[in-house]
Amino acid sequence: MTLEVTPDSPVWSLPWIITFGPLDDEQWEPVVCGPYERPHALALAEEIVADQELMAVVEPVLPYVSVAEIQAEIESARAADEELDTDLESDLAEEDGYEADEPEIAEHDDRMPSAPSGPPTPDEIRAGFIRIAQRLARQDDV
Numbered sequence: 001m002t003l004e005v006t007p008d009s010p011v012w013s014l015p016w017i018i019t020f021g022p023l024d025d026e027q028w029e030p031v032v033c034g035p036y037e038r039p040h041a042l043a044l045a046e047e048i049v050a051d052q053e054l055m056a057v058v059e060p061v062l063p064y065v066s067v068a069e070i071q072a073e074i075e076s077a078r079a080a081d082e083e084l085d086t087d088l089e090s091d092l093a094e095e096d097g098y099e100a101d102e103p104e105i106a107e108h109d110d111r112m113p114s115a116p117s118g119p120p121t122p123d124e125i126r127a128g129f130i131r132i133a134q135r136l137a138r139q140d141d142v
Helices: 038-049 067-094 122-137
Strands: 016-022 031-036 054-060
Touching: 016 038, 031 038, 031 122, 038 054, 038 122
Parallel strands: none
Antiparallel strands: 016 031, 016 054
16 A cells, blocks of 8 residues: 655655554554655565565655654644544445445556666665755755
């Protein structure tokens, strides 16, 4: 799963992480990897879950630099969750049954360097680390 992002969103340039976890009733701590550029994160996640019973969540790392920014994002997430719960309850009241839609997974990012077929090489990932660090160091990009 990954966050759907509009083509003009500044989120494209953020670093992305991958959280791998159990898909079934297995009990183990999720593994969080990154940061990566989005195409690299998607390619790595796809490669790893392709032949294993794992779940991978690919999401951006939000580089907030103040407590107020973090608290605002937490409140925003809570409000969105409450709104989703309310919408879901309304939908369930109108229908006899409920089947969740599969989340849409973006294949690639046209604005960033495209991911190679298969996982990126260690050198490609290291080059991505450098680009991420440079973007994070510039305030105007974040």
